[in-house]
Amino acid sequence: MTVYNRIAAQDLGRIAALSDGIFAFAMTVLVLEIHIPESADIHSEAQLWAGLAALAPRIVTWLLSLMTLGIFWVGQQTHLNHVAHADRDLTWLNYLFLTFVTALPFSTRLLAEFIGYETAFIVYWFNILLCGLSILACVIYAERAGLIKADAPAHFSQAYRRRVIVAQALYALGAALGLISIPLGIGFIVLVQLNYAIAPRLPVLFKL
Amino acid sequence: MTVYNRIAAQDLGRIAALSDGIFAFAMTVLVLEIHIPESADIHSEAQLWAGLAALAPRIVTWLLSLMTLGIFWVGQQTHLNHVAHADRDLTWLNYLFLTFVTALPFSTRLLAEFIGYETAFIVYWFNILLCGLSILACVIYAERAGLIKADAPAHFSQAYRRRVIVAQALYALGAALGLISIPLGIGFIVLVQLNYAIAPRLPVLFKL
Amino acid sequence: MTVYNRIAAQDLGRIAALSDGIFAFAMTVLVLEIHIPESADIHSEAQLWAGLAALAPRIVTWLLSLMTLGIFWVGQQTHLNHVAHADRDLTWLNYLFLTFVTALPFSTRLLAEFIGYETAFIVYWFNILLCGLSILACVIYAERAGLIKADAPAHFSQAYRRRVIVAQALYALGAALGLISIPLGIGFIVLVQLNYAIAPRLPVLFKL
Amino acid sequence: MTVYNRIAAQDLGRIAALSDGIFAFAMTVLVLEIHIPESADIHSEAQLWAGLAALAPRIVTWLLSLMTLGIFWVGQQTHLNHVAHADRDLTWLNYLFLTFVTALPFSTRLLAEFIGYETAFIVYWFNILLCGLSILACVIYAERAGLIKADAPAHFSQAYRRRVIVAQALYALGAALGLISIPLGIGFIVLVQLNYAIAPRLPVLFKL
Numbered sequence: 001m002t003v004y005n006r007i008a009a010q011d012l013g014r015i016a017a018l019s020d021g022i023f024a025f026a027m028t029v030l031v032l033e034i035h036i037p038e039s040a041d042i043h044s045e046a047q048l049w050a051g052l053a054a055l056a057p058r059i060v061t062w063l064l065s066l067m068t069l070g071i072f073w074v075g076q077q078t079h080l081n082h083v084a085h086a087d088r089d090l091t092w093l094n095y096l097f098l099t100f101v102t103a104l105p106f107s108t109r110l111l112a113e114f115i116g117y118e119t120a121f122i123v124y125w126f127n128i129l130l131c132g133l134s135i136l137a138c139v140i141y142a143e144r145a146g147l148i149k150a151d152a153p154a155h156f157s158q159a160y161r162r163r164v165i166v167a168q169a170l171y172a173l174g175a176a177l178g179l180i181s182i183p184l185g186i187g188f189i190v191l192v193q194l195n196y197a198i199a200p201r202l203p204v205l206f207k208l
Numbered sequence: 209m210t211v212y213n214r215i216a217a218q219d220l221g222r223i224a225a226l227s228d229g230i231f232a233f234a235m236t237v238l239v240l241e242i243h244i245p246e247s248a249d250i251h252s253e254a255q256l257w258a259g260l261a262a263l264a265p266r267i268v269t270w271l272l273s274l275m276t277l278g279i280f281w282v283g284q285q286t287h288l289n290h291v292a293h294a295d296r297d298l299t300w301l302n303y304l305f306l307t308f309v310t311a312l313p314f315s316t317r318l319l320a321e322f323i324g325y326e327t328a329f330i331v332y333w334f335n336i337l338l339c340g341l342s343i344l345a346c347v348i349y350a351e352r353a354g355l356i357k358a359d360a361p362a363h364f365s366q367a368y369r370r371r372v373i374v375a376q377a378l379y380a381l382g383a384a385l386g387l388i389s390i391p392l393g394i395g396f397i398v399l400v401q402l403n404y405a406i407a408p409r410l411p412v413l414f415k416l
Numbered sequence: 417m418t419v420y421n422r423i424a425a426q427d428l429g430r431i432a433a434l435s436d437g438i439f440a441f442a443m444t445v446l447v448l449e450i451h452i453p454e455s456a457d458i459h460s461e462a463q464l465w466a467g468l469a470a471l472a473p474r475i476v477t478w479l480l481s482l483m484t485l486g487i488f489w490v491g492q493q494t495h496l497n498h499v500a501h502a503d504r505d506l507t508w509l510n511y512l513f514l515t516f517v518t519a520l521p522f523s524t525r526l527l528a529e530f531i532g533y534e535t536a537f538i539v540y541w542f543n544i545l546l547c548g549l550s551i552l553a554c555v556i557y558a559e560r561a562g563l564i565k566a567d568a569p570a571h572f573s574q575a576y577r578r579r580v581i582v583a584q585a586l587y588a589l590g591a592a593l594g595l596i597s598i599p600l601g602i603g604f605i606v607l608v609q610l611n612y613a614i615a616p617r618l619p620v621l622f623k624l
Numbered sequence: 625m626t627v628y629n630r631i632a633a634q635d636l637g638r639i640a641a642l643s644d645g646i647f648a649f650a651m652t653v654l655v656l657e658i659h660i661p662e663s664a665d666i667h668s669e670a671q672l673w674a675g676l677a678a679l680a681p682r683i684v685t686w687l688l689s690l691m692t693l694g695i696f697w698v699g700q701q702t703h704l705n706h707v708a709h710a711d712r713d714l715t716w717l718n719y720l721f722l723t724f725v726t727a728l729p730f731s732t733r734l735l736a737e738f739i740g741y742e743t744a745f746i747v748y749w750f751n752i753l754l755c756g757l758s759i760l761a762c763v764i765y766a767e768r769a770g771l772i773k774a775d776a777p778a779h780f781s782q783a784y785r786r787r788v789i790v791a792q793a794l795y796a797l798g799a800a801l802g803l804i805s806i807p808l809g810i811g812f813i814v815l816v817q818l819n820y821a822i823a824p825r826l827p828v829l830f831k832l
Contacts, residue, residue: 219701219705221640222640222644222697222701225640225641225644225645226644226647226648226697227648228648229644229645229647229648229649230648230651230652232648233648233649233652234652237652237656296698299698299701300694300698300821300822303694303697303698306651307651307690310651310652310654310655311655313652313655313656314655314656314658314660317660318660321660321663322660322663322666322672325666325669325672326669327669327672327673327676328672331676
């Protein structure tokens with residue numbers, strides 16, 4: 001059992017390292033999608049400012065995805081920090097979560113390019129949903145397989161699960177609002193994310 | 209000898225960190241290969257759905273390569289977790305393994321672009337074969353050079369070698385099937401991979 | 417409290433790992449922006465040398481951004497090295513800092529492409545300003561939240577804050593000079609950066 | 625002094641993590657430079673094989689750069705493994721080394737695109753020279769600043785310096801041969817690299 005624990009602990013480090021690489025890469029790729037104005041079209045300072053202002057939809061979707069990435073990066077950390085050691089199945093569940101994270105630059109590009117299309121918005125929301133469901137699967141599996149640290153706060157997994165479910169319910173509401181009006185849906189999701197990123201302590205409802 | 213071990217242990221960490229960076233990068237690059245539909249061609253929600261549906265071959269090869277990467281990422285971890293310390297030769301053998309991993313986005317792109325061509329399929333399979341042979345070389349070298357941890361399970365290297373050889377035999381069978389029908393070959397390889405990724409405990413034959 | 421500290425300590429490692437991934441990626445992306453000459457235009461060694469010489473503006477902005485990245489990479493390390501453990505807010509502040517770092521390849525590309533434009537230079541300077549302000553927020557927050565290591569040098573945070581503010585004042589002076597002459601502004605900023613990178617001990621004024 | 629050492633030790637970890645990210649990224653970028661054949665030009669298996677065979681110059685330069693990266697990755701590890709702790713200057717010297725490493729994909733692309741041009745070959749060799757000189761500066765500085773581990777093998781720095789100087793002399797010989805015939809120069813450099821990568825123990829001359 002000692003051998004196993006030591007090996008598994010290293011596995012946790014590998015999951016964390018792979019995750020940090022993927023999040024770092026995804027964050028940087030998001031910026032690469034924002035193309036600078038074509039120099040052939042620019043002949044004055046005013047045109048350059050106008051060219052930059054025309055990047056607004058890209059910048060909105062960039063900020064949106066940055067917050068999505070940040071929320072899931074912090075969320076996965078919190079999950080892994082309460083796990084004593086990994087096993088093969090937890091590793092694969094985290095790998096599944098990471099594949100959905102790697103898909104986010106694709107969904108973001110789609111949303112930025114087709115900002116007026118319901119289809120693009122639904123794909124984007126679906127990507128968030130898959131990230132949420134897969135991290136939920138990680139947390140539930142870790143609890144059932146007895147991988148949680150002995151000294152983790154009581155009801156940790158329960159609180160974590162409730163947090164994910166409330167967040168995903170709010171995102172689903174945002175998706176439903178998006179079927180009425182896409183800017184409304186995006187705006188709602190941004191507000192939900194700002195709540196999780198900036199003011200995690202204010203609303204008791206969302207508190208971990 | 210104490211000095212050497214301490215240095216070598218750090219080397220193991222460097223191998224793991226380089227590997228995680230490469231796998232993280234390869235996973236994200238695979239998604240970058242899936243290009244969103246051209247906005248000039250899209251004028252309705254239905255066209256956008258159709259444009260996304262047309263990405264199916266890219267998505268199939270993406271999932272295929274994600275599983276390939278996952279299997280080798282988990283496999284290399286298991287190898288490194290049983291190694292007490294690295295030496296220069298083990299470091300270079302792992303580096304060789306990683307170069308074949310970095311080639312996978314190339315093979316995937318080739319397969320996605322030329323999905324109907326035997327040549328592309330054979331190149332893809334050959335890439336998997338090189339990954340398998342090089343990780344096998346790492347495991348065999350580690351054992352012969354006496355680098356395995358003293359408390360590793362008995363017959364660990366033997367079981368690992370058998371696992372790699374069985375897997376590669378199945379991949380080779382998939383490649384042979386691909387010479388009859390490429391979808392059949394891809395389908396068979398996907399099934400073999402799903403077995404390793406999702407249900408590693410069910411078939412006694414493939415159990416480590 | 418022990419549990420919390422252990423979890424928070426792991427969080428520090430995750431912040432560091434995400435940061436190193438982002439800096440590594442940004443450094444490499446900067447080089448990818450330097451395109452080799454078009455082979456269709458090159459028919460002799462002399463033309464190839466000329467084609468390489470024509471890359472000069474790209475190489476100047478590359479070196480400028482390499483120094484910017486290096487200064488902030490070293491600066492953030494120094495910050496994190498004096499923090500005993502992270503909390504959720506410090507993690508998000510560091511994430512904010514990193515988002516401004518990921519924007520640097522964009523600003524660099526803009527500056528290289530529009531090297532004669534005030535707009536591009538101001539955007540570049542503004543990016544440096546945002547990096548500086550966000551790392552300042554990290555340092556101030558860490559001090560107020562009592563996250564500084566007990567054995568950190570006395571007045572560490574005060575010295576760090578003064579260093580950032582002096583540097584940003586010099587960058588702002590460079591930006592003002594850029595409104596008179598862009599090469600003058602860039603040259604001044606390069607000198608300030610060389611001072612921080614190469615000769616950090618010489619000028620007492622900038623000493624930490 | 626305890627505080628300082630603890631901080632500096634973390635710095636060593638940050639240098640290693642940044643390095644692994646950069647090497648991982650550079651290795652993967654090298655493969656991205658190998659473009660698959662254009663599907664519009666391919667109508668048969670034979671044409672696809674021919675298209676792949678036409679990638680030969682890219683594959684040669686890819687293998688060349690993979691070995692270059694591997695040699696410097698192993699070399700820098702060996703350097704860092706013998707350092708007890710970093711300081712600001714060693715960090716910046718390693719950063720300088722890493723900037724030359726990030727330039728390697730550029731030099732490789734140039735060499736692959738202009739394989740018949742002396743200019744491209746000299747730029748490539750110059751990049752290797754800069755990597756060698758900067759890692760030499762790291763090793764010399766670490767020794768003079770008293771940063772070497774107390775239990776490092778005697779004459780470690782001296783042996784390391786001799787190894788770098790012999791290798792760079794051989795690379796310079798390869799560059800000189802390249803002025804006579806570029807394939808001869810490349811071939812000679814490949815042989816030198818194979819010696820360092822594959823058979824480090826055979827020639828007593830190059831032994832560390």
